[in-house]
Amino acid sequence: MPLKVEIVTAERVVYSEEGVQQVVAPGAAGELTVLPQHAAFITTLMPGELRIARGGDQEEAMAITGGFLEVRNDRVVVLADAAERVEEIDIARAEEARRRAEEAIREQHDLGSLAQTQASLQRALVRLRVAQKRGRRGRPGPPRPG
């Protein structure tokens, strides 16, 4: 039986589909793959790329910035802090966020806000990496077939 996958953030439901073959997520203990018949499982997530395969070569990629993943009875629930489909990622905004965060880190000494800035830097980097990998907006990406 294929998986039912839901990806939700506090603001909206990002993804909700049945008939998914496989989910690859950036777990706290390393990248993990969920296949049908997976044992009941809860993990925290790292910022990174989440991939959903729906049989054939249909694959969707998403940038997520941490959260939780629960598997139970072939239902995968991802509670993401933020999640964007590849086509939704705003590259210009992510670049800007990266630039700001890097600048702030150079000038900053307060530890609490440093951690926060580093977290936002990481979020920006994840968005950029996922977007770039999928070869969007004229950036050097993988060559497209055909």
Place this chain on the structure above:
Amino acid sequence: MATAREIRRRIRSVESTAKITKAMELVAASKMRRAQQMALAGRPYAERLSWVLADLSETLESMEQSALHPLLQRREVEKASIVLITPNRGLCGGLPTNLNRRAAALNMDIGVPSSLLAVGRKGRDFFRRTDTEIQAEFTDLGDYPEYMDVLPISHIVIDDYTAGRVDQVFLVYAYFVNTMTQEPRVHQLLPVEPPQDEATQAVDYIYEPGRAEVLDELLPRYVEMQIYEAILEANASEQSARMVAMRNATEAAEEMIQDLTLARNKARQEQVTNELLDIVGGVEGMN
């Protein structure tokens, strides 16, 4: 009986009031749509997070209090705190009053000294007149707050609880049922009471990296999420209540204009009749 001129002046005044309430109704209606949408869009996350916690709690039930995560541990309550979410502005019917009354009743029921975290001016202003300590106030969240905006509130709540400054925290807010109905709700925020989910049976979960680490992340998130959800619900409730209140005001004003117009016509007719009678009487006197 008022003269026609007095009635005309009154009609003009009611008309301009109706224009204002109509404009406020339209503004509230457009804000309401977005606020309702945000409240409804946020519910799935809240629901899923509750499921996860409900699933987890089955494995927690067998554990000793002292072995539990600090946010789950129940202590003897010596000091409580209330997070009260109210509108910033009035002209939204009985909503702020109902919320304040509910919070005041809760304050009495608790039976231990309690302090208040006021989100929104109406609640703050109400409790200023009581001897309840107002610990913090958040009055500039805006109409469409983002998740990040409410984190300071949850930080205060969680810090106070873990530091032992409060032993129980309640959340009072207006739950959005539909445009016509909003109900004040009281919810215990801390210690976290895992939601009960009868449908599921205990399952042994695999935790990664470990149970303690997952709970460490999950529980603060659960508290944050509840506050965020409550604020979204409260916003949708506020805008709906304001739209309805302003619509009622506009309708009342229009009704009043109708009545006044009738009275004005009658008064004018009387005046004309009187003038005619004067003329006729005068002419007859001359004959």
